[in-house]
Amino acid sequence: MAQTDLSAAYASLSGDVLIDSLVWEGLPLWTEESPSTGLTVTYGFMTTALPAGETVVDFAPLDLGQQAAVRLVYATAEPLTGLHFVETADVSGADVAFGTADIADPGTLALTSTNEVLIAADDGTTTIDRQDYVYLDNAEWGGTLADARPGTLGYETILHEIGHTLGLDDTAYTQTLPDILDNTDYTVMSYNETDTYKSMFGVLDMQTLQYLYADSGSIVGFGVIPVMAWPGTPSSAALGQTLAAG
Numbered sequence: 554m555a556q557t558d559l560s561a562a563y564a565s566l567s568g569d570v571l572i573d574s575l576v577w578e579g580l581p582l583w584t585e586e587s588p589s590t591g592l593t594v595t596y597g598f599m600t601t602a603l604p605a606g607e608t609v610v611d612f613a614p615l616d617l618g619q620q621a622a623v624r625l626v627y628a629t630a631e632p633l634t635g636l637h638f639v640e641t642a643d644v645s646g647a648d649v650a651f652g653t654a655d656i657a658d659p660g661t662l663a664l665t666s667t668n669e670v671l672i673a674a675d676d677g678t679t680t681i682d683r684q685d686y687v688y689l690d691n692a693e694w695g696g697t698l699a700d701a702r703p704g705t706l707g708y709e710t711i712l713h714e715i716g717h718t719l720g721l722d723d724t725a726y727t728q729t730l731p732d733i734l735d736n737t738d739y740t741v742m743s744y745n746e747t748d749t750y751k752s753m754f755g756v757l758d759m760q761t762l763q764y765l766y767a768d769s770g771s772i773v774g775f776g777v778i779p780v781m782a783w784p785g786t787p788s789s790a791a792l793g794q795t796l797a798a799g
């Protein structure tokens with residue numbers, strides 16, 4: 554029986570080390586998950602631990618401030634990815650589910666795990682159903698992460714975990730980013746903090762999101778669309794040429 558080629562559905566490397574240092578290689582992209590819902594990603598806040606059957610120590614829901622931070626980060630991510638993020642009360646069916654727990658490793662503030670299921674249809678096509686589970690620690694780091702206003706470590710931690718849900722990997726894991734760039738001034742996926750906690754994705758994060766999602770057609774070229782034109786407004790044909798030349 555013919556297999557559907559799913560290779561385009563997974564994040565792959567670009568050949569540019571600065572982009573690839575942040576690509577979660579092999580992760581299914583939301584844009585390829587399902588033709589009918591490919592551009593919408595749903596998220597929700599767990600009221601009981603997910604996924605069902607997993608042992609989760611001292612589960613608790615996110616508090617209201619942490620929930621507000623999640624909503625704000627996903628709103629931030631919309632123009633960067635072209636994806637539409639929608640909160641849902643159907644948490645067990647959501648693409649991304651958030652909760653808190655006592656994470657065993659005392660050095661771990663938060664973690665994101667992903668689960669993918671291949672679904673074969675009668676017509677021979679195969680689709681991927683991916684679900685992510687994000688846990689914030691509520692033990693050693695509970696007090697720190699309870700303050701999730703922009704500019705805090707709590708907010709930056711949520712930014713980092715949501716970065717994972719968008720297809721970004723830890724620079725400590727990929728180990729290919731030059732040392733001089735491997736800090737949070739350039740990417741929130743670095744473990745090397747600088748003097749201020751970040752409330753926005755870094756320039757390297759944005760560049761990798763551009764690579765992951767422009768390639769899938771969900772956004773057009775990032776940074777090359779003029780917000781103003783001088784002395785006149787270029788025609789769309791001229792703009793097309795500019796893009797093709799660039």
Ligand SMILES: [Zn+2]
Nearest residue numbers: 713717722723
């Ligand atoms: Zn991480």
